[in-house]
Amino acid sequence: MTDLLPPGSTVGILGGGQLGRMMALAAARLGLKCHIYDPDPMAPAGQVCDQITTAPYDDKSALEAFAQSVDVVTYEFENIPTDALDLIEAIRPIRPNRRALATSQDRLTEKTFLNELGLKTAPFAVIDSAGDLESALATTGTPAILKTRRFGYDGKGQARVMTTADGDAAYASLKGAPAIAEGFVEFSCEISVIGARSLDGSVVCFDPGMNAHSEGILRRTTVPAPLPNALRTDAVLLAGRILNALDYVGVIGVELFVTPTGLVVNEIAPRVHNSGHWTQNGCAICQFEQHIRAVAGWPLGDGQRHSDVEMINLIGDDIGDLPRHQNDPSSAIHLYGKAETRPGRKMGHVNRIVAPKG
Amino acid sequence: MTDLLPPGSTVGILGGGQLGRMMALAAARLGLKCHIYDPDPMAPAGQVCDQITTAPYDDKSALEAFAQSVDVVTYEFENIPTDALDLIEAIRPIRPNRRALATSQDRLTEKTFLNELGLKTAPFAVIDSAGDLESALATTGTPAILKTRRFGYDGKGQARVMTTADGDAAYASLKGAPAIAEGFVEFSCEISVIGARSLDGSVVCFDPGMNAHSEGILRRTTVPAPLPNALRTDAVLLAGRILNALDYVGVIGVELFVTPTGLVVNEIAPRVHNSGHWTQNGCAICQFEQHIRAVAGWPLGDGQRHSDVEMINLIGDDIGDLPRHQNDPSSAIHLYGKAETRPGRKMGHVNRIVAPKG
The missing domain is CATH 3.30.1490.20 (ATP-grasp fold, A domain)
Known part of the structure; x- marks a missing residue:
């Protein structure tokens, strides 16, 4: 097996929610097949992938057959049971790697890692x-x-x-x-950097976005974030240091607080990230395509932004706002194929093009 | 059935080649399911759709079951047998409509229609x-x-x-x-306009692109086309007249010759068009998403272009150039999931971002 997966290869994805679905769509654009693994027979990614395995994460024979059928394995969430990862890793490479997962699975390990790297945390x-x-x-x-x-x-x-x-x-x-x-950290706003690192160690980051949460859930990301250039550069460099320290392959989400004394890392997510959804309509190569390129061993696309974008999450009953978004011709709509609306459930998002790049 | 299909509805697509595949990917982004109908069990769209029927176009029971299972039917090619269309149309709406198909299926009908509309042809x-x-x-x-x-x-x-x-x-x-x-028509270049018309009669066109062919096959489309503004406007207005005259719903491709005495229509294609592939990375809403929005009864997105793009078809052995395109970070790669490379076969395309909108 060469490092660079040829067209027609299969990417295995643990988790078939909206992130797995959008990864599968990106893989399809690149001529790669996807095999989704998810315990839920209604997993949204199942509607758009070449193959799906519906089984729990402790089903050893299902996990083994899944791993055998793919060329590389990635994931859409960090809380994958260790035993499942051990079994898969004996058969196929997992990207991002186990260290990235272990670091972000445990808040103590994560914060210790960040401090040892010289980065501030709460x-x-x-x-x-x-x-x-x-x-x-x-x-x-x-x-x-x-x-x-x-x-x-x-x-x-x-x-x-x-x-x-x-x-x-x-x-x-x-x-x-x-x-x-x-x-507590006194901060003026939360931003995030979506970064990517390829198998050969190249790093590409997207422009930081500013995040607005409510009830612990991301509601909006605005790009560009209203930041001085020096802070924007700091944010990107900091993401690059994390990627290199973890010998990371794939896309990472780094959430940062902007404070009077500089940037403080809130948390890292070893996967595509909700606050990076704006890249689908703000950049030629979005975070999902960048992630698939990285895990497939391809060179990265650039992270250039061509438009100012506001990403609006559609959570629970927000889906009722769909007609308004459909009637806004500058809004690109992304829905996740979930049949049932529940409070707090992420149903979709909208990327509203605010202007050409400012 | 309301006119505007809600998320979770199913779009039936006749033809599962690369155009059907890219329509299915666009439908998935919008939370719509796709059911592909294609005689070929290896149809590229089969890898990315919710459901596929593998049957010939004269299989009446397969066609009937297909039509019953979907909410609306569209197509990726114009040469669909009339009997199949008759059968389907008795069960579900076909968009674009039969008149658009009949007009473009026959060169005599098409040219007569265009001349009667006051448009020049060869x-x-x-x-x-x-x-x-x-x-x-x-x-x-x-x-x-x-x-x-x-x-x-x-x-x-x-x-x-x-x-x-x-x-x-x-x-x-x-x-x-x-x-x-x-x-023969003496022309300086061939351009094409990709236009769209919604169920309520709104028309949106993308910026005309300039096409380069070789051996009768499109090789490159460059946007913007190097045209005076007046000609660009003429091209778009002309596409709008065709869309209105046909009471069209969906995306159309209109190929035009630029001549010393103005624009001459070469041909029209009642579907998404190879010369519109640049919109995937040049616009927030691409031709495939625009088409699905139209056939699903949704309002159209705008056709604004944010970048200058060169679309390069990968035909047959051109796929051997893939490493070069992978190494160009400003190139978005689109491959069609075709296992076998054959001379003249469209394997994929590349949208090279030349610059922000000039």
Whole structure:
């Protein structure tokens, strides 16, 4: 097997949600086939891929057959069971690599990695048991947030601590899971950099976007972010350092706080990222295509932006706004093929072209 | 059934080649499912659609089941047997409509329609039998081209007549098929306009591109075409007149010759068109998405161009140039998932971003 996968090769994707679906669409453009692995028979990516395996992540024979049928394996989410990864990795390369996954799966490992790289994070302290709570909050100060070390996303597995008196109740809500306390960071805005690194070590980043959240879920990303050029460059360089330190192959999402004393890393996601969806209509090569190029061993496309874009997530009942977006001729609509609308469920997004590149 | 198909609806596509494949990818972005109908079990669109029927176009029960399973039917090629269309149309709407198909399926009907609309074509004359040859060539002059009225594409079904003495041999090569003689047009270049019309009659056109052919097959399209603004506007208005006259719904390709006395229509294609592939990386809404929006009854996106693009077809062994295109970071690569390379076969195309919009 050569490093550069030829057209007609198959990319295996763990997870068939909207990210897997958009990766599969990008792979198809490049003449590559996709085999999706997802426990859910209604997985959105199943509508657009060449092959799908519907099986749980502990089904060893399904995992083995999946790995045998593909040329390389990637994933759309970071909480993949270790045993599944071990089994797959013995058969086919996994990109991004296991270290990138291990680092981002655990908030303690991630923050330690970032600090050791000389990058700033929020102050944090480990809480292995209730006895660690007091000293942890002394380290971070209050208010603080308790977060489970693993399996958190979209604000889940988190509890606020306004004063030390709240600590016990907040910790109890995490049900004994290994956790960290995280201090608050005073920031003017959150931005993110979507970066990519190829098998030969080249790095390409997209322009940072500014993110707006509500209820722990991303709502909007605006590009360009209203930042001085020096900060924009800092953000991109910082993403490049993370990619190189992890010997990363693929696309990464790096969330950053803009503070009076510079950039603070909030978290990293070893995959395509919701805050990079704007690239589909802001760049010739979007994050999904860039990711597939990287994991297939292809050279990267450039990250040049041709338009100013506002990405608007359609969450739950936001899908009711569809007629308004359909009637805006400068809006590109992306829907995920989910039959059922539920509160908090990501149903689609819209990339509104605001202007040619400003 | 309302006119505007909601997300989750199914678009039926007759033909699963590269055009069907790229329509299916666009439909997926919009949250619509696709059901492809193609006699070839290896049809490229089969790798990316929700459902595929592999059956010939005279299989009535397969056609009926196909039509029943979808909400609207469109197509990627114009030479669909009339009986198949009759059967489908009794069950589901076909867009673009039968008149658009009938007009473009027959060169005589097409040229007559265009002339009646006040648009210029090459001089032409009908040849129903060998006895018509002499008077036909007297009408068109020589050199001329004899063309079968139906089923011609990429230069097939054509024969040149340099002098009247060549006429008999040229006509014999068409094997008695109903034909026309077409006179030569002195032109400086060929351009094409990709236009779209929605169910409510709105028209949106993309910027005209300049086409370069070789051996009867499109090789390159360059956008913008080097035209004075007045001609560019003429081209777009002319496409709009054709769309309105046919009460058209969907995307059309209109090929035009640029001559010293203005624009002459070469031919129209009632479908997405190879010379519109540049829109995938030159516009926020590409021709495939625009077509699906139209046939699904959605409002159209705008046709604004954000970049200057050169579209390069990869035909047959051109696929050997893939490494060069992969190494050009400003080139977006589109491959069609065809396993076998054959001379003259369209394997993919590349959209090279030349510059932001000039």
